[in-house]
Each structure stands twice: as structure tokens, then as C-alpha cells.
Amino acid sequence: MRHTIMMLGMAMAMVASACGGESGGDEFARFVGTWRPVSGTVTTSCPGYTAETSSVTENLIWSPGVGADLLSTDSTTCALMADVTNATAASVPGQSCTFPDGQGGTFTLAVSGYTFVVAADGRTATENGSGQITFVGGGATLICTFTETASYEKIGN
Numbered sequence: 001m002r003h004t005i006m007m008l009g010m011a012m013a014m015v016a017s018a019c020g021g022e023s024g025g026d027e028f029a030r031f032v033g034t035w036r037p038v039s040g041t042v043t044t045s046c047p048g049y050t051a052e053t054s055s056v057t058e059n060l061i062w063s064p065g066v067g068a069d070l071l072s073t074d075s076t077t078c079a080l081m082a083d084v085t086n087a088t089a090a091s092v093p094g095q096s097c098t099f100p101d102g103q104g105g106t107f108t109l110a111v112s113g114y115t116f117v118v119a120a121d122g123r124t125a126t127e128n129g130s131g132q133i134t135f136v137g138g139g140a141t142l143i144c145t146f147t148e149t150a151s152y153e154k155i156g157n
Contacts, residue, residue: 030118031062031070031089033157035125040150044133046142056127056150060116068092072116078109082116089116091129105137116152125152 040056058074065071068081070089078097082089091114098108114129129148134141 027086028064028069028084030087030122031084031116032064033062034155035060035062035152036155037150038153040127040148042146042148044144044146046144056148059155060152062089062116080111080114082114087118087120089118090114101135101137103137105135108134108136110134123154125154126150127152 036059037056041053042056043051043053045051061073063071063073065081069084070082071079072082072089073079076097076099078099080095080097081092083092091111096108096110098106100106109131110133111129111131113131114127116125116127118125127148127150129146131146133144133146135144
């Protein structure tokens with residue numbers, strides 16, 4: 001089960017997403033590009049287990065979206081949509097992603113809240129997120145929660 005909790009933490013460290021709705025592409029330009037984490041943690045809590053905390057290490061890539069203002073991707077297969085209001089991108093409600101755990105089970109990540117806020121300098125940003133991770137495998141289901149906070153710097157457009 002310890003492996004399961006570690007995998008949950010790793011899955012969360014790889015996931016990020018970004019409500020509102022601006023009308024102009026110029027408003028989105030400040031987000032578009034590659035962002036590198038400079039600090040941050042993801043904490044995963046599962047009933048009956050000690051909470052696991054890991055560092056945020058994955059770059060985020062923000063692109064113009066289809067069906068939402070922006071799309072955020074990282075090294076996982078989970079692409080999450082966000083809408084922009086001023087300098088804040090917030091997750092579109094109701095999104096989830098499912099990942100294999102490598103041992104015949106799956107993790108389903110459901111983001112309940114997420115914001116990515118670009119600072120006035122346009123080169124730094126902060127992120128806050130939370131949600132639920134459900135592990136199904138080996139005849140068992142484990143429902144955990146996660147919280148994430150991080151700071152980023154823009155490294156490319």
C-alpha cells in the first residue's frame with residue numbers, strides 16, 4: 001500500500017490545470033508558454049495512512065484552448081482546461097483524468113479547485129490546487145485527497 005500512496009503523490013506532482021472568461025487573445029498571451037517550478041509541494045492524504053508530501057518538479061505548458069481559454073499540459077497524458085479572468089486561470093469544473101498505476105490498477109484524478117495566477121511582472125506565477133485521487137486495484141478502492149501550492153517562472157513562449 002505504501003507504493004500506492006507514493007504513486008498517488010507522484011501522479012499529483014505531474015498534474016496541474018488552470019473560471020471566468022476574457023474575450024481577447026492578448027489576455028491569454030501572458031499565460032502561454034513553458035513555466036518551470038521554483039518551489040512547491042503536493043500533499044496527498046489517504047485514510048489510514050500517513051500523509052505524503054512531494055516536491056513539484058514538472059514544467060507546465062500553457063497553450064490556447066479549444067472549448068476553454070487555455071489548456072495546461074505536463075509530462076502526463078492529462079490535459080486540463082482553464083478559463084481566464086484578469087491574471088488568473090482557473091480550472092473548468094468537472095474535469096478528471098485516469099492513469100494506469102503500472103500494476104493493473106488505475107488512479108483517477110479529479111480537480112475540485114485550481115488557480116494559476118500570473119504576477120504583474122509576467123514572468124512569475126503562483127499555483128494552488130486541490131482535489132481527490134481514487135485508486136482502484138487489487139479488488140480495493142482507496143479515495144485520497146490532495147493539495148498543491150507552487151511558484152513558477154516562465155522559461156519560454
